[in-house]
Amino acid sequence: MASMISVPLWLTAKQDCSYLDDRLSQSAVIDPDFTMDTLLYSRLIEQGFRRSGDQVYKPHCNGCQACVPTRIPVAAFRANRKQRRCARRNAETQIVVKTPEFNERHFDLYRRYQIARHDKTSENEISREDYLHFLTSSWCDTWFVEFLIEGRLAAIAVVDALDNALSAVYTFFDPAFDHFSPGVLAVLWQIDSARQLGLDYVYLGFWVKDCRKMRYKIEYQPLEGLIGRQWQPISEPS
Template sequence: MISIPLWLSAEHDCSYLEGKLARSAVVQPDFPLDTAFYSRLIEQGFRRSGDQVYRPHCQHCKACVPTRVPVAAFRANRGQRRCARRNQHTQVIIKTAEFNERHFDLYRRYQRARHQNPPDAAISREDYLHFLTSHWCETWFVEFLIEGRLAAVAVVDALDHALSAVYTFFDPDFDAYSPGVFAVLWQIEEAKRRELEFVYLGFWIADCRKMRYKNQYQPLQGLTAGQWQDIHFQQPREE
């Protein structure tokens, strides 16, 4: 049994729930990690941001629930099937996780459009790569091209028995294609093709709109009280 050295971050304002304080348990930066070890940590509710591996450790809140989709059991709902049909001609290219000027330009445009970053907000190449890549994990930058144009990029970690959705950014001009939804659907299908068990989607927060979408992918499992169990959600009625 390997002991994992953790340190607790200072409390800070929660990024997801107004009026809440947040804190994380973080794997010490000098602890040697690789894809195999992170594959075990993600099963215990950890996630990565760049090289930093963490999980929420808030004193009075358990709202952040780690989630994963068991890909063999996944069934697309009506909206997801429509999304797949809209994207039937979308080209998908898996690339290695290295700097690409087209990706970086799209990332900055996405940040300005979706997160109200002012046009002159400084996002450096180093910040971009530090956030999305790591030195020890196999990561893909997956391109989605529509009519030859770069519509979206999904950052995906390839783990021992799963894929992990790290981040997706897209061109707002392609909103009608629901590129964020299609990126998740593609990851589920790619995991099936590779005979992997799960796609990890990060944290589900019931009271946060931008994190709540994950329960649209059913069945969805959440890690609560140390056990992976189904998160039940009432799907829209099929007609």
């Protein structure tokens, strides 16, 4: 494992946890004035960091280790029955990799997804600035991957290309295509792309066992989690 990189960190104020009720969360955030690049981020993600926009952070919650950074070793991955069905269902799905410039069609899909899945009440709550601030970065090599079903934009996967891995930043989709399992397809595409590029891992972000929306990551096996300072296999009890 790479040695610890010396970077300036700030500790955020405590706030309500986004994943677990009745808990407070806190993050260690790299100083926004510190110069970041893809190579450095490739080392930091190995140590449990993630990015949101240009901000690089990791959970730093007193007495709680629920957020486990995860990654898939792509050479060892084997799709389960559900994932194989998803691949077959999407045999005709078109996939196009785009650069991260602002795209009105992408933004419209993002707003509809947020309203349908994340309790946003209107499109006016979601600005272009917030969208770009969340998904894009001035220093990272980021792809916006389109999934087109019958010529219609069904989903977007935002993916960071690192030196030895791909990192799944965020996926959003048209709820009308929910039966195509676009979230599963996006992960399968990233695994396959990483293999083709000769990369070692796909980073999936945090697995939170007791949070329904974060628990799905355990379905991609073998899955590794950063527990303490060691990457080790994690799986659901049989």
